[in-house]
Amino acid sequence: MIDIGIYEGDALLIDRSIEPRHGNIVLAVLNNDFTVKRLHRRGGVIKLVPENPRYQTIVVKEEEEFSIFFGGGWLIRAEIGAGNGRCLLQGLH
Numbered sequence: 001m002i003d004i005g006i007y008e009g010d011a012l013l014i015d016r017s018i019e020p021r022h023g024n025i026v027l028a029v030l031n032n033d034f035t036v037k038r039l040h041r042r043g044g045v046i047k048l049v050p051e052n053p054r055y056q057t058i059v060v061k062e063e064e065e066f067s068i069f070f071g072g073g074w075l076i077r078a079e080i081g082a083g084n085g086r087c088l089l090q091g092l093h
Helices: none
Strands: 011-014 025-030 033-042 045-049 066-070 073-081 084-092
Antiparallel strands (some): 033 045, 073 084
């Protein structure tokens, strides 16, 4: 999800009260594997779209185990280096 500023080591604060909608960044579980992707839900087809050109879009098949944990939340990133420390808190949509 590097193209939208989510990097390895970042923490996501999940708001499970938000109903996931088309276009949201979601935490999904597909066949017991967690993934963070953009939700594409149109015409009965569900796709999990990466925001990183190194990864492929996942088309969710009916026979697969699939659930979505959230459709929004917050990104938390601690940046520490050269004697400076700061924390970024950013909303996910």
